[in-house]
Amino acid sequence: MTNLVIILTSGIFAIAAFIGLVDLFVHLVCWSARSLRTPDALQEHQGEALQRPAHGITA
Template sequence: MTTPVIIMTSGIFAVAAIIGLIDLFVHLVCWSARSLRTPDALQERSNDEIQRPAQGITA
């Protein structure tokens, strides 16, 4: 009785680990594609200066 429980438990952990590795691979591929598309995309934008509205344009 304990052998099937051990096999099922280890199988669940193995499936979870495989899903985690696939997720990591997808994130790395997307991160690489973004950096290839726009090299500036990897820089933080919080330090950028806020663009001021042009003179004469009102909302």
């Protein structure tokens, strides 16, 4: 009976590790595809304005 519990517990951890590896692979593939499509997409743009103001025009 103890052997069965050990085997089942090991199997659960192995399945969780496999799911984690598949998730990591999918994220890497998506990140690579995004960087190939738009190389500038890997940079953070949160602090920048969407359109820079033209010179000489003030509010």
